[in-house]
Amino acid sequence: MKRPKTAEQYVDLVKQAMFEVEELRLAAEYDADSMGEVMPFVDKLDRQIRAVYDAMRDGTYRFANEDLEFMELIKDIDDRLLPFKGLLRQINDTHRLGLEVEED
Secondary structure, X not given: OOOOOOHHHHXXXXXXXXXXXXXXXXXXXXXXXXXXXXXXXXXXXXHHHHHHHHHHHHOOOOOOOOOOXXXXXXXXXXXOOOOOHHHHHHHHHHHHHOOOOOOO
């Protein structure tokens, strides 16, 4: 998966992740029998992604060659419970490696 080329695209990915987390929460609340495993981690994931977004908004966000906090949380979660895990990995890769540089 390619990293975004602009800061705006990167912010959009984080916004998309926040939307996906909210959708996951709603699905788990609606169908607790089949989605109940989501509840133990969804609030923490939401807080951690929002912290990234808040840092972007207030200007304190910095790229760094280290994983974002939520990567530890999601590493052992099955992809069926977290269908947007690839999006979270893409955000983390961008955090670690920076924006995609266009080749001339």
